[in-house]
Amino acid sequence: MWRLDYISSENSRGFHADQESARILGESIDYSRQAQALALRLRAPAAPDTQNLPKTPVVGISEGGGPK
Numbered sequence: 001m002w003r004l005d006y007i008s009s010e011n012s013r014g015f016h017a018d019q020e021s022a023r024i025l026g027e028s029i030d031y032s033r034q035a036q037a038l039a040l041r042l043r044a045p046a047a048p049d050t051q052n053l054p055k056t057p058v059v060g061i062s063e064g065g066g067p068k
Helices: 002-009 018-043
Strands: none
Touching: 002 018
């Protein structure tokens, strides 16, 4: 969380070290994105087993690949 504090203390512009501020802000955004993705993975239910699902052929599609 210190990364966001650093950017805030620099007034979000990185006046003294603009490249370093941009790098730290990008790193902060990336860590936040990774945390969101992990939270969604942990919350999501397990994927269902699809091996035993019935298989029905698709009706109305020609083997030729469509209209000519």
